[in-house]
Amino acid sequence: MGISRDSRHKRRKTGGRMPIHQKKRAFEKARQPAMTKIGHKRVHIVRCRGGNHKYRALRLDVGNFVWTSENLASKSRVLWVVYNATNNELVRTNTLTKNTIVEIDATPFKALYSKKYGIDLGKVKKEETEQKKEQSEKAKKVWEEKKKKWEELGKNLFIDPLVKEEFKVGRLLACISSRPGQSGRADGYVLEGPELEFYKKKIEKKSKQ
Amino acid sequence: MADVQTERAFQKQEIVSLRTKKFLTKKTSTGVRYWKNVGLGFKTPKSASEGAYIDKKCPFTGNVSIRGRILRGMVVSTKMKNTVVIRRNYLHYIPKYSRFEKRHTNISAHCSPAFDTIKEGDIVTIGQCRPLSKTVRFNVLKVQPNQIFGAARKQFVLF
Numbered sequence: 001m002g003i004s005r006d007s008r009h010k011r012r013k014t015g016g017r018m019p020i021h022q023k024k025r026a027f028e029k030a031r032q033p034a035m036t037k038i039g040h041k042r043v044h045i046v047r048c049r050g051g052n053h054k055y056r057a058l059r060l061d062v063g064n065f066v067w068t069s070e071n072l073a074s075k076s077r078v079l080w081v082v083y084n085a086t087n088n089e090l091v092r093t094n095t096l097t098k099n100t101i102v103e104i105d106a107t108p109f110k111a112l113y114s115k116k117y118g119i120d121l122g123k124v125k126k127e128e129t130e131q132k133k134e135q136s137e138k139a140k141k142v143w144e145e146k147k148k149k150w151e152e153l154g155k156n157l158f159i160d161p162l163v164k165e166e167f168k169v170g171r172l173l174a175c176i177s178s179r180p181g182q183s184g185r186a187d188g189y190v191l192e193g194p195e196l197e198f199y200k201k202k203i204e205k206k207s208k209q
Numbered sequence: 210m211a212d213v214q215t216e217r218a219f220q221k222q223e224i225v226s227l228r229t230k231k232f233l234t235k236k237t238s239t240g241v242r243y244w245k246n247v248g249l250g251f252k253t254p255k256s257a258s259e260g261a262y263i264d265k266k267c268p269f270t271g272n273v274s275i276r277g278r279i280l281r282g283m284v285v286s287t288k289m290k291n292t293v294v295i296r297r298n299y300l301h302y303i304p305k306y307s308r309f310e311k312r313h314t315n316i317s318a319h320c321s322p323a324f325d326t327i328k329e330g331d332i333v334t335i336g337q338c339r340p341l342s343k344t345v346r347f348n349v350l351k352v353q354p355n356q357i358f359g360a361a362r363k364q365f366v367l368f
Contacts, residue, residue, distance in 0.1 A: 068228035
């Protein structure tokens with residue numbers, strides 16, 4: 001490969017050169033970056049130091065995303081990369097790395113939410129009172145225990161308004177928290193609250209330019 | 210809070226979760242903050258527990274532990290971003306002449322935003338931590354303001 005992670009090629013703190021008295025060693029070697037793209041899953045297994053394995057994802061299309069405030073997690077399709085703090089090039093080429101902001105499919109979360117609370121998110125025309133009617137209609141078909149559970153949970157209901165809007169479009173903004181080139185997965189969390197506001201601003205700013 | 214977000218990525222403390230229902234419904238400007246006691250008798254400054262800065266290399270609000278050596282020195286330069294250069298003076302004995310000579314060592318130490326009033330000439334206590342960058346292995350724990358006359362590099366103060 002030729003890439004190495006030694007410190008012998010760097011200068012000292014004082015600015016002086018380091019004498020190179022030995023060749024590159026195998027324990028200092030580095031590999032090419034994964035540059036994981038979006039597409040049908042393609043993962044290569046790399047044999048690493050000590051006989052351990054790394055799963056270098058070259059193409060990924062799904063990831064396990066968690067909606068933290070609701071404590072719901074689901075496998076969801078990654079649609080495209082929206083923002084990367086490191087490099088705009090990575091956004092243009094749709095490259096997945098840790099801390100990349102992506103848009104994911106919202107349908108699995110819609111399903112989980114309705115299972116938990118009995119409320120359908122993302123219905124634009126219907127108002128809240130109508131949704132409650134729907135909920136009570138659904139509840140008639142469902143057994144008593146579940147109805148009670150939905151009533152209890154319904155008391156503490158709260159969704160971030162920005163996230164609620166996202167459900168109407170059918171796509172959520174999420175952040176990748178795993179390292180696709182190391183673990184072979186694109187797992188992450190749904191953006192909420194101050195983080196969501198921050199990244200929305202950044203994306204709008206970029207789209208204006 | 211807007212002053213804190215100066216970078217292209219969202220600055221946050223990894224330990225604190227800003228996505229809990231409790232935090233989202235509250236919507237207070239104060240927010241949740243993680244800070245810790247570094248141990249060894251060092252007091253965490255109020256600016257660390259009450260401030261809003263995000264610094265993952267801060268010993269009080271970040272992900273570094275202080276272990277190993279604790280040293281004292283004089284601050285010589287504060288030009289770097291979040292790090293200071295500390296000068297430690299010592300005397301080296303020459304047996305042939307039964308006399309001493311002056312020697313010094315410069316150490317780069319990470320300086321948390323909790324100590325934003327640090328300036329050249331201050332006496333500083335630094336603690337060893339894991340490597341934070343190519344040359345930084347220490348973190349500032351305590352600052353004792355000090356007024357010096359002349360350049361900080363020319364002072365010879367033994368601790």
